[in-house]
Amino acid sequence: MRILIVEDEPKTGDYLYKGLKESGYVPDLARNGHDGLHLASEQHYDLIILDVMMPGLDGWQVLTELRRKLSTPVLFLTARDDLADRIKGLDLGADDYLVKPFSFAELLARIRTLLRRGPPREKELLQLADLQIDVLKHKVTRAGVRIQLTSKEFALLHLLVAHEGEALSRAQIASQVWDMNFDSDTNVVDVAIRRLRAKVDEPFESRLIHSVRGIGYRCEVES
Known part of the structure:
Protein backbone atom coordinates (compact mmCIF):
# COMPACT_ATOMS: atom_id res chain seq x y z
CA MET A 1 0.00 0.00 0.00
CA GLY A 118 -11.83 0.45 -0.17
CA PRO A 119 -12.33 2.86 -3.06
CA PRO A 120 -15.68 4.58 -3.53
CA ARG A 121 -18.04 3.06 -6.05
CA GLU A 122 -17.35 4.26 -9.54
CA LYS A 123 -20.00 6.21 -11.38
CA GLU A 124 -21.99 3.93 -13.66
CA LEU A 125 -22.83 6.63 -16.19
CA LEU A 126 -20.58 9.46 -17.41
CA GLN A 127 -21.91 12.38 -19.44
CA LEU A 128 -20.06 15.13 -21.30
CA ALA A 129 -22.16 17.30 -23.60
CA ASP A 130 -23.92 14.85 -25.96
CA LEU A 131 -21.40 12.07 -25.19
CA GLN A 132 -22.58 9.35 -22.84
CA ILE A 133 -20.57 6.46 -21.39
CA ASP A 134 -22.31 3.51 -19.75
CA VAL A 135 -19.45 2.11 -17.69
CA LEU A 136 -21.12 -1.18 -16.73
CA LYS A 137 -22.30 -2.02 -20.25
CA HIS A 138 -19.16 -0.63 -21.97
CA LYS A 139 -21.49 1.35 -24.21
CA VAL A 140 -20.68 4.74 -25.75
CA THR A 141 -23.10 7.00 -27.59
CA ARG A 142 -22.86 10.52 -28.91
CA ALA A 143 -25.89 12.50 -30.03
CA GLY A 144 -27.80 9.23 -29.78
CA VAL A 145 -25.41 7.42 -32.16
CA ARG A 146 -23.74 4.23 -30.88
CA ILE A 147 -19.94 4.33 -31.14
CA GLN A 148 -18.03 1.06 -31.33
CA LEU A 149 -14.73 1.17 -29.44
CA THR A 150 -12.03 -1.36 -28.69
CA SER A 151 -11.37 -2.13 -25.03
CA LYS A 152 -8.33 0.17 -24.95
CA GLU A 153 -10.19 2.96 -26.74
CA PHE A 154 -12.99 2.63 -24.21
CA ALA A 155 -10.51 2.73 -21.32
CA LEU A 156 -8.83 5.81 -22.81
CA LEU A 157 -12.10 7.68 -23.34
CA HIS A 158 -13.32 6.69 -19.88
CA LEU A 159 -10.11 8.05 -18.33
CA LEU A 160 -10.34 11.36 -20.19
CA VAL A 161 -14.03 11.94 -19.43
CA ALA A 162 -13.69 10.89 -15.79
CA HIS A 163 -11.02 13.62 -15.47
CA GLU A 164 -13.03 16.21 -17.41
CA GLY A 165 -11.17 19.51 -17.77
CA GLU A 166 -7.92 18.07 -16.40
CA ALA A 167 -4.80 17.96 -18.54
CA LEU A 168 -3.48 14.41 -18.42
CA SER A 169 0.13 13.76 -19.37
CA ARG A 170 1.09 11.02 -21.78
CA ALA A 171 2.83 9.28 -18.88
CA GLN A 172 -0.39 9.26 -16.82
CA ILE A 173 -2.41 7.95 -19.74
CA ALA A 174 0.12 5.21 -20.60
CA SER A 175 0.29 4.12 -16.97
CA GLN A 176 -3.46 3.89 -16.42
CA VAL A 177 -4.63 2.59 -19.82
CA TRP A 178 -1.72 0.34 -20.83
CA ASP A 179 -0.16 -0.25 -17.39
CA MET A 180 3.23 0.73 -18.80
CA ASN A 181 5.94 3.30 -18.13
CA PHE A 182 5.85 5.96 -20.80
CA ASP A 183 8.81 6.10 -23.15
CA SER A 184 9.23 9.37 -25.04
CA ASP A 185 10.12 7.35 -28.13
CA THR A 186 6.78 5.54 -27.99
CA ASN A 187 3.82 7.09 -29.80
CA VAL A 188 1.21 4.60 -28.57
CA VAL A 189 -0.77 7.33 -26.76
CA ASP A 190 -0.82 9.72 -29.73
CA VAL A 191 -1.86 6.95 -32.12
CA ALA A 192 -4.67 5.86 -29.81
CA ILE A 193 -5.88 9.45 -29.44
CA ARG A 194 -6.00 9.87 -33.23
CA ARG A 195 -8.10 6.71 -33.59
CA LEU A 196 -10.38 7.78 -30.77
CA ARG A 197 -10.90 11.23 -32.27
CA ALA A 198 -11.82 9.66 -35.60
CA LYS A 199 -14.72 7.88 -33.89
CA VAL A 200 -15.77 10.27 -31.13
CA ASP A 201 -15.03 13.74 -32.53
CA GLU A 202 -14.69 13.92 -36.30
CA PRO A 203 -18.20 12.73 -37.26
CA PHE A 204 -19.76 15.38 -35.01
CA GLU A 205 -19.99 19.18 -34.96
CA SER A 206 -17.90 19.91 -31.86
CA ARG A 207 -14.70 18.38 -30.55
CA LEU A 208 -14.32 17.12 -27.01
CA ILE A 209 -10.73 15.78 -27.05
CA HIS A 210 -8.12 18.52 -27.04
CA SER A 211 -4.34 18.56 -27.17
CA VAL A 212 -2.50 20.34 -24.38
CA ARG A 213 0.83 21.49 -25.76
CA GLY A 214 3.82 20.11 -23.91
CA ILE A 215 1.66 17.99 -21.60
CA GLY A 216 -0.82 15.62 -23.22
CA TYR A 217 -4.59 15.68 -23.66
CA ARG A 218 -7.75 17.03 -22.06
CA CYS A 219 -11.43 16.22 -22.55
CA GLU A 220 -13.95 19.03 -22.12
CA VAL A 221 -16.59 21.16 -23.80
CA GLU A 222 -14.94 24.35 -25.03
CA SER A 223 -17.05 27.47 -24.93
Missing part, protein backbone atom coordinates in the same frame (compact mmCIF):
# COMPACT_ATOMS: atom_id res chain seq x y z
CA ARG A 2 1.40 3.41 -1.02
CA ILE A 3 0.92 6.33 1.36
CA LEU A 4 1.74 9.97 0.72
CA ILE A 5 2.77 12.05 3.75
CA VAL A 6 2.44 15.84 3.39
CA GLU A 7 4.09 17.35 6.46
CA ASP A 8 6.24 20.48 6.73
CA GLU A 9 7.64 19.82 10.22
CA PRO A 10 10.89 17.90 9.58
CA LYS A 11 10.92 15.70 12.71
CA THR A 12 7.26 14.72 12.34
CA GLY A 13 7.66 14.00 8.63
CA ASP A 14 10.74 11.84 9.18
CA TYR A 15 9.05 10.05 12.09
CA LEU A 16 5.98 9.21 9.99
CA TYR A 17 8.07 8.12 7.01
CA LYS A 18 10.28 5.81 9.09
CA GLY A 19 7.37 4.37 11.07
CA LEU A 20 5.21 3.64 8.04
CA LYS A 21 8.10 2.06 6.16
CA GLU A 22 8.87 -0.19 9.11
CA SER A 23 5.17 -1.12 9.27
CA GLY A 24 5.23 -2.48 5.73
CA TYR A 25 3.85 0.48 3.79
CA VAL A 26 5.50 2.29 0.87
CA PRO A 27 5.59 5.96 1.92
CA ASP A 28 6.52 9.12 0.04
CA LEU A 29 7.19 12.36 1.91
CA ALA A 30 6.39 15.86 0.69
CA ARG A 31 7.70 18.74 2.81
CA ASN A 32 5.10 21.30 1.68
CA GLY A 33 1.64 21.58 0.18
CA HIS A 34 2.80 22.36 -3.35
CA ASP A 35 5.01 19.27 -3.55
CA GLY A 36 2.29 17.14 -1.95
CA LEU A 37 -0.30 18.27 -4.47
CA HIS A 38 2.10 17.58 -7.34
CA LEU A 39 2.92 14.06 -6.13
CA ALA A 40 -0.74 13.23 -5.50
CA SER A 41 -1.61 14.36 -9.03
CA GLU A 42 1.21 12.44 -10.71
CA GLN A 43 1.16 9.12 -8.84
CA HIS A 44 -1.35 6.72 -7.37
CA TYR A 45 -1.64 6.53 -3.58
CA ASP A 46 -3.92 4.38 -1.45
CA LEU A 47 -3.97 6.99 1.32
CA ILE A 48 -2.79 10.56 1.94
CA ILE A 49 -1.75 11.82 5.37
CA LEU A 50 -2.08 15.59 5.24
CA ASP A 51 -0.95 18.18 7.78
CA VAL A 52 -3.32 21.13 8.11
CA MET A 53 -1.08 23.97 9.27
CA MET A 54 1.56 24.49 6.57
CA PRO A 55 3.02 27.74 5.22
CA GLY A 56 2.13 28.69 1.68
CA LEU A 57 -0.38 26.10 0.53
CA ASP A 58 -2.04 24.79 3.68
CA GLY A 59 -3.90 21.52 4.20
CA TRP A 60 -7.31 23.05 3.57
CA GLN A 61 -6.19 24.33 0.16
CA VAL A 62 -4.43 21.09 -0.75
CA LEU A 63 -7.53 19.05 0.10
CA THR A 64 -9.78 21.39 -1.89
CA GLU A 65 -7.60 20.91 -4.97
CA LEU A 66 -7.32 17.15 -4.43
CA ARG A 67 -11.06 16.67 -4.26
CA ARG A 68 -11.48 18.26 -7.68
CA LYS A 69 -9.52 15.34 -9.16
CA LEU A 70 -9.17 12.46 -6.70
CA SER A 71 -11.20 10.42 -4.23
CA THR A 72 -8.13 9.03 -2.43
CA PRO A 73 -8.76 8.70 1.34
CA VAL A 74 -7.25 11.61 3.28
CA LEU A 75 -6.30 11.57 6.96
CA PHE A 76 -5.85 15.07 8.38
CA LEU A 77 -3.20 15.77 11.01
CA THR A 78 -3.44 18.95 13.08
CA ALA A 79 -2.20 20.46 16.31
CA ARG A 80 -5.53 22.24 16.78
CA ASP A 81 -8.19 20.26 18.63
CA ASP A 82 -11.03 22.52 17.58
CA LEU A 83 -14.49 21.24 16.65
CA ALA A 84 -14.94 23.89 13.96
CA ASP A 85 -11.67 22.82 12.31
CA ARG A 86 -12.66 19.17 12.37
CA ILE A 87 -16.04 19.95 10.81
CA LYS A 88 -14.35 22.11 8.15
CA GLY A 89 -11.97 19.30 7.26
CA LEU A 90 -14.72 16.72 6.96
CA ASP A 91 -16.88 19.10 4.91
CA LEU A 92 -13.98 19.61 2.50
CA GLY A 93 -13.71 15.87 1.99
CA ALA A 94 -11.31 14.54 4.64
CA ASP A 95 -12.00 10.96 5.68
CA ASP A 96 -10.55 11.13 9.19
CA TYR A 97 -8.96 13.61 11.59
CA LEU A 98 -6.13 12.99 14.09
CA VAL A 99 -4.95 15.58 16.60
CA LYS A 100 -1.26 16.00 17.44
CA PRO A 101 0.37 14.65 19.53
CA PHE A 102 -0.89 11.16 18.73
CA SER A 103 0.29 7.62 19.34
CA PHE A 104 1.69 5.84 16.31
CA ALA A 105 -0.42 2.79 17.20
CA GLU A 106 -3.58 4.89 16.89
CA LEU A 107 -2.38 6.29 13.56
CA LEU A 108 -1.84 2.75 12.24
CA ALA A 109 -5.29 1.69 13.44
CA ARG A 110 -6.91 4.61 11.63
CA ILE A 111 -4.91 3.88 8.47
CA ARG A 112 -6.06 0.24 8.52
CA THR A 113 -9.67 1.36 8.96
CA LEU A 114 -9.51 3.78 6.04
CA LEU A 115 -7.82 1.25 3.77
CA ARG A 116 -10.42 -1.41 4.60
CA ARG A 117 -13.18 0.84 3.34
